[in-house]
Amino acid sequence: MEYCQLLNNCISAVAPGITALPNMPKYLAAIVILLTLLLPACGRGPITSQADVIIVGAGIAGLAAALEAADKGAEVIVLDANSVGGGHAVKAGGLAMVDTALQRDKGIKDSPELATQELLAWGEDANPEWVKRYAEDSGTEVYDWLVKLGVEFKLILPTPESSIPRFHFTKGTAVHVVLPMLREALKQPNIRFLWSINADALLLAEDRVIGIQARNLRTGGTFQLYGGSIVLATGGFQSNIDLVTSHWREPRSSPGRLLIGSGQFANGSGYLLAAEAGAQLQRMDHQETFVNGIPDPRDATNTRGLTVTNRQAMLISEEGNRFVDEALPSKDIEKAVFAQVQQKFWMVFDTDGAKKLGVRGAAWLNTNSVRDEIINNPALIVTAANPEELAAKLGITHTSLLNSLQTYNTSARKLISNPPLYALQLHPLTRKSMGGPAINKNAQVLSTTGEVIPGLYAAGELTGVAGINGSYGGSGTFLGPSVYIGRIAGAAAAADSSFPTGELEVISTEKSALDLDGYWHYKVAHDVVYANQLDCDSCHKQTPMAEVASNQQLLTRLQTCLNCH
Secondary structure, rough: OOOHOOOOOOOHHHHHHHHHHHOOOOHOOOOOOOOHHHHHHOOOOOOOOEEEEEEEEEEHHHHHHHHHHHHHOOEEEEEEEEOOHHHHHHHHEEEEEEOOOOHHHHOOOOOOOHHHEEEEEEEOOOOOHHHHHHHHHHHHHHHHHHHOOOOOEEEEEEOOOOOOOEEEOOOOOHHHHHHHHHHHHHOOOOOOEEEEEEEEEEEEEOOOOOOOEEEOOOOOOEEEEEEEEEOOOOOOOOOHHHHHHOOOOOOOOOOOOEEEEOOOOOOOOOHHHHHHOOOEEEEOOOOEEEEEEEOOOOOOOOOOEEEEOOOOOOOEEOOOOEEEOOOOOHHHHHHHOOOOOOOOEEEEEEEHOOOOOOEOOOOOOOOOHHHHHOOOOOOOOOOOOOEHHHHHHHHHHHHHHHHHHHHHHHHOOOOOOOOOOEEEEEEEEEEEOOEOOOOOOHHHHHHHHOEEEEEEEEEEEHHHHOOOOOOOOOOOOHHHHHHHHHHHHHHHHHOOOOOOOOOOOOOOOOOOOOHHHHHHHHHHHHHHHHHOOOHHHHHHHOOOOOOOOOHHHHHHHHHHHHHHH
């Protein structure tokens, strides 16, 4: 403990003199960051614990499961590989919900019957039972439930898959849904969070899942957690390119270049855990792949991407031909792109269109960074004074480009005619998983023979949200169903929290060497601080410059999420 106390004293001594990170001497910044990284590895003995319900994943589905299980009186442990909660939902948009109070207040008449019909038509092969259940229950079990937690929905937008508006938004992104859920969970005395913890394996006894073999991603220490029941809510597998391509859906042609557009921890770990326990994996080739991706210029690995949109642009193939009506719904554009052999195509726009270019997928994006790092980046965009020059730079015939421009300008409200012209090559981008472990109506995981695996539950994107989307993801039909299925899983797991008889084996080790795998979010957050020239007090005014050690400190720090999100 003397070593750890020394680190605490060093940080306490240095931190008060720091007023702004961008102006801090580099050697001092390095010392503070190193000390802060080392501190969490101190003073931690072996962890051995048990709870009625253990939930793997603190995303929107895992949080819903935790809140529901705790409400039923269960002692709950939630572990997450990240050092913060919320998962990919903090960067997502809205939730699709049916027959809500907000719809009625705005004079929008909706019904579960109409929603079921339209969701099934859009998804083409969606699970009719789950679609019907969600359409019937989402107004009360998702919308009303979230409102009681403090979520404020302000806006409902129309979407291509629905004849009436169902896409509900808060005052911003879904971070304003996640934060009230996290805030409520941190207030519950029977919910305990373990951060930067990876679930390496499920523990079984007499064919029942009874726990987790866990690993601390910061220290490397391993330990066991025992639970009366286990809920897997680990998210999708769209950041695991090997899994994505091995389950690539026919007859779509394989992409020439596939960018990663999913969450950092959407690595498919939950699928492997479930499969090792004998789970039936279904619809694994049902994947939502965006076709409007570009390489992230700040990604050193050159594998991750951003999404772009532009209502004043046309899409042309590598031959220079306009191959799709840009106003069509997303799934029709996706079909047109994947019908091409290499999916090499370009978004073409002019000076007016450059002002309409929208880019999403990173906290550092703003008007200036989009201009400087994307529009003015020759590694991403080809610029030309006229169509002839653009055609020559793209290696296509002048005639093809002129014909495409003429076709577009004939039908478009805004012409592409104000030079210079820009061409931005787009790539397929992984996004969401629509398949996974099969579950029954209680969110219990089913085996390859269709039988319940005792003690094991699953929720959220890991399950492909129970097939509610079918082959084509709808707007808001991941977040809403994730909350819904998470609540079902949490309630059922709490009612099924029976421990096996006999003495449990305890295995625990600790590794003293520093492991940086568990500091991903720490690095990303501080990169944004430096880029946006924020000062330390933006996040540390009310909490120490070290790892938070209590739920109350986490509650205090929650509002700082909005600095980036």
